[in-house]
Amino acid sequence: MLTKTESEQRIARLQERLKQSEVDGALFIYPIDIYYFSGTRQNSALFIPAEGKPRLVVRKSYFRAQGESVIDDTRPFPSSKEFPSLFPPQVKRIGFTFDVAPVQQYQYYAKLLPGVEFVDISSLNRELRSVKSGLELERMRESGARLCDVFREIPGFLKEGMRELDLAAEFEYRLRKAGGEGYVRMRAYNQELFQGLAVSSGAGNPGFFDGAVTGRGLSNASPHGASTDAIQANAPVLVDYTGVFNGYIVDMTRMFVVGTLAPELEHAFATSLKIQQHLAENLKPGAVCEELFAKAAELAESAGLGRNFMGAPGENAKFVGHGVGLELDEFPVLAQGFKSPLQQGQTVAIEPKFVLPGLGVIGIENTFAVAPDGGVKLTDLSDNIVCL
CATH class of the missing domain: 3.90.230.10 (Creatinase/methionine aminopeptidase superfamily)
Structure with a gap:
């Protein structure tokens, strides 16, 4: 079971690398990446800003994710209309794992967040996790x-x-x-x-x-x-x-x-x-x-x-x-x-x-x-x- 301290250390290392790369945050949709940072493999999306607290939004099972996730802000997945409100206005460049994200999913999130530039952090993520x-x-x-x-x-x-x-x-x-x-x-x-x-x-x-x-x-x-x-x-x-x-x-x-x-x-x-x-x-x-x-x-x-x-x-x-x-x-x-x-x-x-x-x-x-x-x-x- 992932401890909160361990999760915070992993997130801090990622945030440091994001700032070095001039990326405002990372959006993870691949289950095992989400598990690595949050402790739950439920169907979710995880946003980790370069500065500030992460946020986990869960499609299914929210009930189970509540008991497993060490992310304080764990909530149900919002509607498409509400989704952009999860991101502060200063967030303009978001890291995305292009190595495992289907094109359909990339297009879905790009449509939800118009004006945001998605940049590939696949290697950065894999290096950290290694x-x-x-x-x-x-x-x-x-x-x-x-x-x-x-x-x-x-x-x-x-x-x-x-x-x-x-x-x-x-x-x-x-x-x-x-x-x-x-x-x-x-x-x-x-x-x-x-x-x-x-x-x-x-x-x-x-x-x-x-x-x-x-x-x-x-x-x-x-x-x-x-x-x-x-x-x-x-x-x-x-x-x-x-x-x-x-x-x-x-x-x-x-x-x-x-x-x-x-x-x-x-x-x-x-x-x-x-x-x-x-x-x-x-x-x-x-x-x-x-x-x-x-x-x-x-x-x-x-x-x-x-x-x-x-x-x-x-x-x-x-x-x-x-x-x-x-x-x-x-x-x-x-x-x-x-x-x-x-x-x-x-x-x-x-x-x-x-x-x-x-x-x-x-x-x-x-x-x-x-x-x-x-x-x-x-x-x-x-x-x-x-x-x-």
Whole structure:
């Protein structure tokens, strides 16, 4: 539950950035942004002026928002005629999150507020949210611990001959029983997934998902994740899932095999661990994201696996780590072109993976917090391959 003090600190940081950008206020309509500042995910709009008190107007459920919101001025959503009165006359430039606002919604609010200039604060908002408070880090540690507990159960139900889908169902059943919320929120347009994936023979299928591994999925309408393919002996089994508890996401991957792995796969896994170790040791404030990615790619290339790094050859993802928090695809991104330096308190899922056509998919993923001495592991479970 968001405290009033925490909310006020978040709002104060945003207000400082708005003033620096000469923006008179920010209007949030995206639910998870509203939750971040107010503590409620109800259908609402939140106005935060560059100076002064914020105001939350609620469409539904106002009754529930009253009990959840830490914004003092929480009221029902006004009529279109009354809406402009929420904004002081000096408000001329309003920040808006263009990255997630549909054009229809932009046009709706622009019509309600004629004469107001809407400016994009998407990056500003994401940068602020990327740095986690002590409360947020504690919640992510809890998410990591609870997800690890479910991963520990896998050797008890993974069997040769079971379908990928059965493995996924067994895992998801236990994750849900542990209190997993299942809402894997993503900000990027046209990206979606169902909690995670448990894949083996279907793992190497390329697909729309912006990651190293997509899986075959169950149909052309749902081309991501587990398929009905049977798990074979001596084939790598990759289990990559999110844990979502109290809204906060951690992301992790572990490898399993019924039997033994081919030497090529063992070599690729050792390279994954080497890359992860280098990145984790250098996950410090000031480290430049694209330089970390370049080093990871260099290590993959020197191991003879450059073309297999982060995807099937020709279908490679262009990153090796992504921010996590209330969303799966937060800042920062360890990717070429992402020149921003890391900041203490950011949380990053590092996931060096390899796709070896004809052999399978292998890799590792853990969620870390950026800290002065290097990344602090929030998914604290052995990285070793589990052989059954």
